[in-house]
Amino acid sequence: MANALITGASSGIGLSTARRLIGRGQRVLLLSYDEPELLQACSELGSGAVPVLCDLTLPDQVDGLWQRLEEQHGPIEILINNAGVGYHAEVAEIDLAVVRRLFEVNFFAAASLCAQAMRVMKARRRGHILNLTSAAARRSLPFIGAYGASKAALHALTQSLRLEASGTGVTVCEVLPISVRTPFFDRAGYRPRGFTQTPDQVAEQILRCLDLGQAERTTHWPTALGFALDALLPNWVAKLLAWRYRRPRP
Ligand SMILES: NC(=O)c1ccc[n+]([C@@H]2O[C@H](COP(=O)([O-])OP(=O)(O)OC[C@H]3O[C@@H](n4cnc5c(N)ncnc54)[C@H](OP(=O)(O)O)[C@@H]3O)[C@@H](O)[C@H]2O)c1
Structure with missing residues (x-):
């Protein structure tokens, strides 16, 4: 059974995507750091779900993770960098300690996993990497400057990685959702304005993006x-x- 790794898969978009991939017969390694929530998600998903406990703010836990997971579970064909945290604050008032933690999850951990996966996938001449950024990666708005900056950084890295992957057999995709009804907003301490989508709608777009090998896909x-x-x-x-x-x- 082929493996997929989804970061931040214990809730929201990651959990919906895991459910859909398992429904297609894929084994999914669900990575999160809140253990009870992760185990609950895996028991709900059944035998195709494998919990991976990891705190993405800690580089020591992220370094060498791909190799450790492949040694334990066999080759991983799909990486979905989905884990992300929000932060609602005016730029004039931002707490840089919070911003640094946010960048560890939203950018540095994703960048590290892209690099680790790419080295192995390139050698195998197959594999898929999909990064979840946000519409805020292309157009930031008031009070989400730090979040938008972290997603814009991941957007730029994804563009370069995609071009570097050309001719290697590895596809590199990006999905840029807008507001989605998940625990994300409670955790970040604000409410979305206007139109929202469900995590299932976004998960469907993620699978379509992977199937088509699309460079970028918006969800609305x-x-x-x-x-x-x-x-x-x-x-x-x-x-x-x-x-x-x-x-x-x-
Ligand atoms: N919701 C939206 O409106 C929206 C819009 C555009 C883009 N996005 C992006 O979509 C992605 C998924 O978000 P969501 O809306 O589904 O939010 P969510 O339900 O809050 O899910 C976030 C996931 O990230 C994990 N995570 C957070 N910090 C972590 C850490 N330090 N180590 C390991 N895992 C960590 C969480 O796991 P724990 O439970 O263990 O913390 C959770 O599984 C994010 O990248 C987000 O930026 C969301």
Whole structure:
């Protein structure tokens, strides 16, 4: 049975994606760090689910992880870097200690796993890497500057990795969701505004992106339109957003 590794798979988008991959006959290694939640998720998913306990904020636990997992479970064909944390704060007020932890999960752990997986997959001439970023990777908004920066960093790394993977037999994909109804917002301490999606809807898009070997996939078509407008008319879009998010006069 082929293995897939999904980081942050104990809840939300990662859990929905694991459920769908297991439904296709894949064995899924679910990585998270909250042990009771992870074990609960795995027992719910049944025999195709394997728990991997790891704190992605700790580089010691991430270094060499791919090799340790392959020694234990056999070759891994799919890596989905999904784990992520949010942070809601004005840039003028950010706590850099929080931002550094956020970057460890959202960027450094994902970058390390991309590198570890790529070295092995390149040698085997097969494999799939998919990184979950966010619409905020391409257009950040007020109060999510640090989060947007971490996702923009992962977006840039994914673009380079994809080009470096060309001709190696390895595909590198990226999915850029917008607001999704998961525990993410409770953990980050804020509420999404406007349109939201379910984790299942995003999981479906993740599998489609993998199946098609697509470079990038948004999960809701107006997002792609927004990116196009932003690229064509950046000053106009900046003015529009400044108006939309203007502070009420004191
Ligand atoms: N929800 C949205 O609106 C939205 C929109 C765009 C992009 N995204 C991205 O989608 C991805 C999944 O988010 P979600 O909405 O499904 O959120 P979620 O339900 O909060 O899931 C986040 C997952 O990451 C894991 N995680 C967090 N810190 C970790 C650490 N230090 N070590 C190991 N695992 C850790 C969590 O595991 P524990 O339970 O063990 O902490 C959890 O399984 C994230 O990358 C997020 O940035 C989400």
